[in-house]
Amino acid sequence: MAKWQDPKWQAAMAVGLDYANMMSERLGTKQGLSTVQLKGLRAPLGAAHKALNLARTTGKLPFYELPYEKKRVGEVKAIAAAAKGKFENFIGLGIGGSALGNLCLHSALNHFHHNELSAKQRKGLPRVYVPDNVDPDRMNALFDIVNLKKTCVNVVTKSGNTAETMSQFMVIVDKLSKAVGRKNLPKHLIVTTDREKGNLKDIARELGLMTLEVPDGVGGRFSVLTPVGLLSAAFSGIDIDELLAGAAAMDKRCLSPDPAKNPAMLFAGLTYLATEEQGKNIHVMMPYSNRLYLLADWFRQLWAESLGKRVNRKGKVVNCGPTPVKALGATDQHSQVQLYVEGPYDKLTCFLRVENFERDLAIPRLFKDKDGIAYLGGQSFGALLNAEQAATEVALTQNQRSNMCLKVPAVNAFTMGQLIYLLEAATAYAGELYNIDAFDQPGVEAGKNATYALMGKKGFEAKRREIEQSFGKSRYRA
Amino acid sequence: MAKWQDPKWQAAMAVGLDYANMMSERLGTKQGLSTVQLKGLRAPLGAAHKALNLARTTGKLPFYELPYEKKRVGEVKAIAAAAKGKFENFIGLGIGGSALGNLCLHSALNHFHHNELSAKQRKGLPRVYVPDNVDPDRMNALFDIVNLKKTCVNVVTKSGNTAETMSQFMVIVDKLSKAVGRKNLPKHLIVTTDREKGNLKDIARELGLMTLEVPDGVGGRFSVLTPVGLLSAAFSGIDIDELLAGAAAMDKRCLSPDPAKNPAMLFAGLTYLATEEQGKNIHVMMPYSNRLYLLADWFRQLWAESLGKRVNRKGKVVNCGPTPVKALGATDQHSQVQLYVEGPYDKLTCFLRVENFERDLAIPRLFKDKDGIAYLGGQSFGALLNAEQAATEVALTQNQRSNMCLKVPAVNAFTMGQLIYLLEAATAYAGELYNIDAFDQPGVEAGKNATYALMGKKGFEAKRREIEQSFGKSRYRA
Numbered sequence: 001m002a003k004w005q006d007p008k009w010q011a012a013m014a015v016g017l018d019y020a021n022m023m024s025e026r027l028g029t030k031q032g033l034s035t036v037q038l039k040g041l042r043a044p045l046g047a048a049h050k051a052l053n054l055a056r057t058t059g060k061l062p063f064y065e066l067p068y069e070k071k072r073v074g075e076v077k078a079i080a081a082a083a084k085g086k087f088e089n090f091i092g093l094g095i096g097g098s099a100l101g102n103l104c105l106h107s108a109l110n111h112f113h114h115n116e117l118s119a120k121q122r123k124g125l126p127r128v129y130v131p132d133n134v135d136p137d138r139m140n141a142l143f144d145i146v147n148l149k150k151t152c153v154n155v156v157t158k159s160g161n162t163a164e165t166m167s168q169f170m171v172i173v174d175k176l177s178k179a180v181g182r183k184n185l186p187k188h189l190i191v192t193t194d195r196e197k198g199n200l201k202d203i204a205r206e207l208g209l210m211t212l213e214v215p216d217g218v219g220g221r222f223s224v225l226t227p228v229g230l231l232s233a234a235f236s237g238i239d240i241d242e243l244l245a246g247a248a249a250m251d252k253r254c255l256s257p258d259p260a261k262n263p264a265m266l267f268a269g270l271t272y273l274a275t276e277e278q279g280k281n282i283h284v285m286m287p288y289s290n291r292l293y294l295l296a297d298w299f300r301q302l303w304a305e306s307l308g309k310r311v312n313r314k315g316k317v318v319n320c321g322p323t324p325v326k327a328l329g330a331t332d333q334h335s336q337v338q339l340y341v342e343g344p345y346d347k348l349t350c351f352l353r354v355e356n357f358e359r360d361l362a363i364p365r366l367f368k369d370k371d372g373i374a375y376l377g378g379q380s381f382g383a384l385l386n387a388e389q390a391a392t393e394v395a396l397t398q399n400q401r402s403n404m405c406l407k408v409p410a411v412n413a414f415t416m417g418q419l420i421y422l423l424e425a426a427t428a429y430a431g432e433l434y435n436i437d438a439f440d441q442p443g444v445e446a447g448k449n450a451t452y453a454l455m456g457k458k459g460f461e462a463k464r465r466e467i468e469q470s471f472g473k474s475r476y477r478a
Numbered sequence: 479m480a481k482w483q484d485p486k487w488q489a490a491m492a493v494g495l496d497y498a499n500m501m502s503e504r505l506g507t508k509q510g511l512s513t514v515q516l517k518g519l520r521a522p523l524g525a526a527h528k529a530l531n532l533a534r535t536t537g538k539l540p541f542y543e544l545p546y547e548k549k550r551v552g553e554v555k556a557i558a559a560a561a562k563g564k565f566e567n568f569i570g571l572g573i574g575g576s577a578l579g580n581l582c583l584h585s586a587l588n589h590f591h592h593n594e595l596s597a598k599q600r601k602g603l604p605r606v607y608v609p610d611n612v613d614p615d616r617m618n619a620l621f622d623i624v625n626l627k628k629t630c631v632n633v634v635t636k637s638g639n640t641a642e643t644m645s646q647f648m649v650i651v652d653k654l655s656k657a658v659g660r661k662n663l664p665k666h667l668i669v670t671t672d673r674e675k676g677n678l679k680d681i682a683r684e685l686g687l688m689t690l691e692v693p694d695g696v697g698g699r700f701s702v703l704t705p706v707g708l709l710s711a712a713f714s715g716i717d718i719d720e721l722l723a724g725a726a727a728m729d730k731r732c733l734s735p736d737p738a739k740n741p742a743m744l745f746a747g748l749t750y751l752a753t754e755e756q757g758k759n760i761h762v763m764m765p766y767s768n769r770l771y772l773l774a775d776w777f778r779q780l781w782a783e784s785l786g787k788r789v790n791r792k793g794k795v796v797n798c799g800p801t802p803v804k805a806l807g808a809t810d811q812h813s814q815v816q817l818y819v820e821g822p823y824d825k826l827t828c829f830l831r832v833e834n835f836e837r838d839l840a841i842p843r844l845f846k847d848k849d850g851i852a853y854l855g856g857q858s859f860g861a862l863l864n865a866e867q868a869a870t871e872v873a874l875t876q877n878q879r880s881n882m883c884l885k886v887p888a889v890n891a892f893t894m895g896q897l898i899y900l901l902e903a904a905t906a907y908a909g910e911l912y913n914i915d916a917f918d919q920p921g922v923e924a925g926k927n928a929t930y931a932l933m934g935k936k937g938f939e940a941k942r943r944e945i946e947q948s949f950g951k952s953r954y955r956a
Contacts, residue, residue, distance in 0.1 A: 020952035096812020112619035116593060121622070133809045134866075136839040136859035137889075138768040141590035144599070161850040164808055167841050167862055170854060174842040199848045220812070263956045281824055282760065282801055290616040301813035308817025321821035323760055325803055330642055331611045333925055334574020334698070335779035339786025342921035343799035346759055361614040363645050364652040370677045372639040375935040376648060381614035384645055384933065388612075391928030394945055398924060411615075443820035446876060447811055450869030455862065457853040467872055474498035478741045 004242040004414045010249055012409060015418045017263045019270055019404040021397045022348070031345055031400040033273055041259065041269040048432030049257050049265065061439075062217045063424060066225040067248035067417070073240060075212060076227050079190065080234035087152040088119070090126040090235045091142070093168040094156035094228070096301060097220020098192075099132035101229035101420075104298040106130070108291045108416050109238045125237045126152065134164045139171070148179035152235070154190045156228050158214040160198030163451060169200070173207075186210065192227050219439055221302045222424055225417075239413050246417020254425045264422050268429030274348040274402055275322045283322045284340070287352035288329035288389040291411045295352070296326035299423055306427045306438040313435050320434050322348075330388040337392060341399045349396060349403040352419075353389050356410045357382040482720040482892045488727055490887060493896045495741045497748055497882040499875045500826070509823055509878040511751055519737065519747040526910030527735050527743065539917075540695045541902060544703040545726035545895070551718060553690060554705050557668065558712035565630040566597070568604040568713045569620070571646040572634035572706070574779060575698020576670075577610035579707035579898075582776040584608070586769045586894050587716045603715045604630065612642045617649070626657035630713070632668045634706050636692040638676030641929060647678070651685075664688065670705050697917055699780045700902055703895075717891050724895020732903045742900050746907030752826040752880055753800045761800045762818070765830035766807035766867040769889045773830070774804035777901055784905045784916040791913050798912050800826075808866040815870060819877045827874060827881040830897075831867050834888045835860040 003009055024032030056064045092102050106128050111117055115127040131142055153172050157165040176188050185207055192212040193200040204211045212227035223229060225247060230240050256262040259269055274280040283303065285296040308321030327336050329351070340347060363384070365377035376384070389405075396403045406422075408415050431438025453463035481487055502510030534542045570580050584606050589595055593605040609620055631650050635643040654666050669682040670690040682689045690705035701707060703725055708718050734740040737747055752758040761781065763774040786799030805814050807829070818825060841862070843855035854862070867883075874881045884900075886893050909916025931941035 016955055018952050018955040020954040023954055026948075095809060099809075100813065111622070112616050113623045116623045133768055133806065134859045134863050135766075135768040136835045136863070137837060138590050139839050139859060140837045144589070145591045145594045163851075163854065163862065163866075166851045167854050167859065170841050170844045170851070171839060171859075173844060199845070199850050202848070203845060260956055266956050281822060288613075290611055290613040304814050304817035304821075308819075308821035310820035319820065319822050321817045323803065323817065323821070323824070325801065328611065331573060331577075333922065334642075335578065336782050337925055338919045338921040339782035339799045339801065341786075341924060342788035342797065343782075343786035343801070344759060344797050346801070357614045359615060359618045361617050361649060363648050366648045366651060367677070367681060370680070371936070372677050373641075373644045373648070375930075375933055376641065376645050379933060381612045381617060381645065381649075384641065384929075385612050385614070387932035388641075388925070388929050390932055390945075390949075391925045394928040394949060395921075395925035397949075399921075441816045443816040443873075443877075444811065446819060447815055447866070447869045447873035450872040451862075451866050452853075454865035454868055455853055455857060458849075467868075470504075471498075471868075471872060471875075474496050476498040476501055477494055477496040478738055478744050 002239075002242070004239070004245060010414065013412070013414050014409070015250070015263070015415055015422065016407040017266055017404065018407060019266065021393060021403045021405075022270055022274065026397050027400045027402060031278070031402060033270070037273055037277065041273065044433055045259055045265050045269050045429065046257060048429050051432055052428055060217070061428065062215055063222040064251070066218070067244045067251055067421065069226075072213060072215070072227055073230065073244065076230045076234050076240065079210065079212070079231065083152060083235065085124045087126045088150035089146045089152070090128050090232060091146065091151060091153045091172075092128070092130040092156065092232045093153060093165055093172065094130070095132055095162060095164045097223050098156035098165065098228055099130050100294075100298040100301050101224025102130050102232040103132065104294045105224070105229060105233045105238060105243070105416065106236060107294045108411055109233070109413055110236050112290065114236070123237070126235060128232060128236045130232065131168070134167055139168070143175065148176055148188070152188055152190065154192060154231050155200065156192040156214075157200055158194055158198075158220065160193050160200030160202075163455070166199070190231065192231065221305055224298070224420055242413035243417040246414035247421040248417075249414070250418040250421040250425070254422070264425035265429055267422065267426040268433060270404065271322065271348060272430055272433045278402070280346055280348045280402060281322055282325055282347045284325045284327050284347055284349040285352070286327040286329050286332065286349055288385050289352065289354045289411060290328065292352050292354070292408070293326065293328050295416070295419060300324040300326055302423060302427050305441050307430055307434060307436070308443070309434070309436040310443065311436075313437060318434070318436070320436065329392065330385055333388060333392060337395070340401060341395055345401070347401065349401065351389060351393065351403060351405040352408055353386065353405055354408050354411055358411070480717075480720065482717070482723060482890075488892065491890070491892050492887070493728070493741070493893055493900065494885040495744055495882065496885060497744065499871060499881045499883075500748055500752065504875050505878045505880060509756065509880060511748070515751055515755065519751065522911055523737055523743050523747050523907065524735060526907050529910055530906050538695070539906065540693055541700040542729070544696070545722045545729055545899065547704075550691060550693070550705055551708065551722065554708045554712050554718065557688065557690070557709065561630055561713065563602045565604045566628035567624045567630070568606050568710060569624065569629060569631045569650075570606070570608040570634065570710045571631060571643055571650065572608070573610055573640060573642045575701050576634035576643065576706055577608050578772075578776040578779055579702025580608050580710040581610065582702070582772045583707060583711045583716060583721070583894065584714060585772045586889055587711070587891055588714050590768060592714070601715070604713060606710060606714045608710065609646070612645055617646070621653070626654055626666070630666055630668065632670060632709050633678065634670040634692075635678055636672055636676075636698065638671050638678030638680075641933070644677070668709065670709065699783055702776070702898055720891035721895040724892035725899040726895075727892070728896040728899040728903070732900070742903035743907055745900065745904040746911060748882065749800065749826060750908055750911045756880070758824055758826045758880060759800050760803055760825045762803045762805050762825055762827040763830070764805040764807050764810065764827055766863050767830060767832045767889060768806070770830050770832070770886070771804065771806050773894075773897060778802040778804055780901060780905050783919050785908055785912060785914070786921070787912070787914040788921065791915060796912070796914070798914065807870065808863055811866060811870060815873070818879060819873055823879070825879065827879065829867060829871065829881060829883040830886055831864065831883055832886050832889055836889070
């Protein structure tokens with residue numbers, strides 16, 4: 001039995017949410033929430049719970065079932081196992097939801113300088129790169145350091161039409177063909193896309209490439225626990241069974257209709273009140289942990305793309321959506337906290353606090369005669385970082401700034417699974433409270449069409465002329 | 479003569495600001511600015527210009543003169559020249575303003591995977607690390623990959639009391655002493671701190687360490703063009719003369735009292751109007767360039783810590799300050815643009831567009847039979863990225879979302895110097911418009927004191943008891 005399968009260990013690893021610093025007891029009545037406001041949430045949260053349960057049981061929200069997908073996970077594990085020891089590098093090509101989850105898991109669960117470790121230190125696992133953009137300087141730099149003959153590439157796009165990913169794909173097919181020969185492409189290229197349709201699926205068939213499936217009905221921002229996020233994780237040695245067990249453990253808690261026992265419900269309800277009743281339109285996620293920083297980046301997409309909507313389900317124009325901001329403790333105490341403490345009352349800060357670090361670092365007892373720093377000697381970096389987290393809570397709260405804290409016993413695959421599932425489920429609840437569709441993204445079409453027009457795609461000639469006419473030479477410049 | 483000394487080249491490299499997409503001509507009268515509003519800015523901007531000039535000429539704002547500091551720059555260059563070829567690694571220890579500028583310059587001007595290049599590819603220049611936090615997992619990971627015998631460490635703190643930096647310093651003194659012997663510390667450790675006072679200065683004297691000076695009156699967030707930011711730049715081969723020449727070129731433009739010719743004045747005036755007259759409390763900086771992403775991070779500190787203030791100069795409580803947000807194009811089109819296009823009208827987005835990339839990447843003409851992607855073949859990554867930038871401008875503007883664009887002819891030390899100086903000068907102007915002190919940070923004291931209390935520093939016992947009483951066990955958790 002693996003450590004994470006022990007129910008006692010699982011209980012000790014439960015992520016908790018503390019929101020005392022959002023309440024009027026600590027913030028005063030003007031910036032704090034009252035128990036009456038909390039009670040007022042019960043009915044809408046209860047309705048949301050019911051509606052989501054119905055959608056789930058009728059198969060309309062398949063992301064809920066991802067912790068229990070045996071078949072696709074088996075495929076991912078088999079591919080990773082077969083590849084073990086064969087590659088020096090793994091490159092994940094994708095953008096947005098096809099990259100953010102991978103980066104989040106990789107940075108949380110692998111060595112901070114994974115790619116700079118020697119092959120021996122990496123235990124034969126490949127270096128992992130997810131360029132996540134089409135910046136030519138950045139992409140060229142990647143090709144300077146990887147030997148494509150020793151590289152496995154995973155291309156991820158559900159539609160097979162994403163301009164950035166397909167451009168990357170075209171470049172990599174060309175470069176890999178030159179490096180290893182066209183007939184060897186199937187040994188180096190794995191495609192993750194729609195089950196049946198799309199350009200990438202067709203090309204994979206033509207070239208004989210291995211394919212993994214992005215399940216139907218799971219949008220990019222909810223896809224980290226599908227092959228989209230799991231393949232790079234498995235390649236780099238992350239225990240994806242442990243990750244999914246963490247998600248399942250959180251799912252269990254989120255089945256409760258009682259907000260006091262359901263962290264996702266609470267997270268959604270509290271953030272909704274802060275935004276809609278208190279005008280806090282900025283939601284800062286501030287982990288005191290470098291390993292969790294890119295979780296905040298992954299959350300940015302989840303929260304922004306799900307809740308940033310022009311119309312509600314009744315077609316009424318609402319232009320809603322809090323703006324997620326990522327910050328890093330303690331670093332951003334020296335950058336953002338001045339504003340958080342003294343600026344407008346427009347923020348809700350959610351801390352992530354890690355109770356136990358994997359390897360703490362002792363501060364030696366040096367310079368005992370120097371008053372200003374002697375107190376540091378004999379303590380540890382972990383203790384300092386957590387004292388700073390607590391101190392920032394104190395500073396924000398004493399200045400009536402709303403904040404809450406997700407307490408993470410330790411950073412591991414099990415707690416990452418919990419955090420991911422918690423935030424996904426919270427997003428679904430929040431969508432219900434706003435009464436919007438949290439699973440579409442109609443606002444990105446305008447930009448896509450303009451890109452097609454400017455890149456000369458057939459059928460977009462009129463759009464191009466329209467843009468050229470409206471966006472002529474600017475009189476306003478310096 | 480170096481290329482950057484040619485006036486023609488300099489003119490071709492001038493950074494421009496285009497704000498047509500903030501005006502009512504394009505956004506309509508509700509979200510756009512009128513020419514009347516722009517005219518209304520002339521008087522306050524004129525007064526700001528006068529006040530800042532007076533402060534500058536009376537020596538109260540020494541950051542303005544940093545492009546012309548010969549002595550300190552000479553010291554930096556001499557140290558870097560003497561160290562050339564001697565070290566495999568350079569570690570910069572500092573936090574906030576003592577790290578963000580270094581990271582910004584390094585990521586903009588060195589190879590994207592600099593630390594993964596071979597020594598030969600790096601031309602003997604050291605790898606560069608700026609951990610910028612006290613996360614123990616992150617710091618331990620760094621010690622896994624650097625050989626301290628081949629490492630030069632620069633410790634940066636003006637006061638010599640910064641808890642995070644001095645903890646890092648204590649660890650590094652201990653580890654270096656074990657690796658190279660205490661008597662060899664001066665060969666590996668360089669201190670950047672106050673000219674005369676503070677614990678770090680005292681320790682440097684005792685240990686015989688080389689010291690560089692943080693000039694008086696230049697706060698952390700304005701210090702990138704002092705030895706604070708210049709030493710790591712010089713170590714990694716960045717031409718700091720070119721950087722300072724870029725800053726000087728921008729200074730020349732910012733001496734103009736005419737907003738139409740002074741980009742810093744314009745930037746400040748426009749962002750002020752958007753915030754105070756249009757309620758856009760979120761300022762997104764969105765470079766379409768991975769190399770400029772950390773400039774947006776550096777700007778976050780500059781903007782937030784300078785403008786986030788509780789009281790104005792008359793002592794009136796104002797709780798002002800826009801919240802800076804960093805975003806990355808094209809990546810964040812797949813994460814944030816849905817919200818930017820459809821969410822609340824609470825944002826001003828400032829794009830950074832790079833006209834010429836150092837190395838473009840051609841997209842091969844493959845898959846000509848696939849309609850959805852064939853149009854990409856024969857184009858380039860640079861063209862795609864810039865089409866996406868233009869397309870996002872179109873999408874935002876057609877949805878009445880305020881945006882402007884800093885146009886950067888190419889990313890090099892000269893344009894980086896311009897951008898840094900422009901944004902610093904803009905911050906000073908904005909401080910005048912808000913009538914606040916843009917150069918202090920009183921709001922960080924509360925958190926520092928709470929940290930001292932929780933870490934058991936002498937003299938903070940009462941504070942500790944107060945915290946323990948106010949922040950006891952929480953009833954609000956799940």
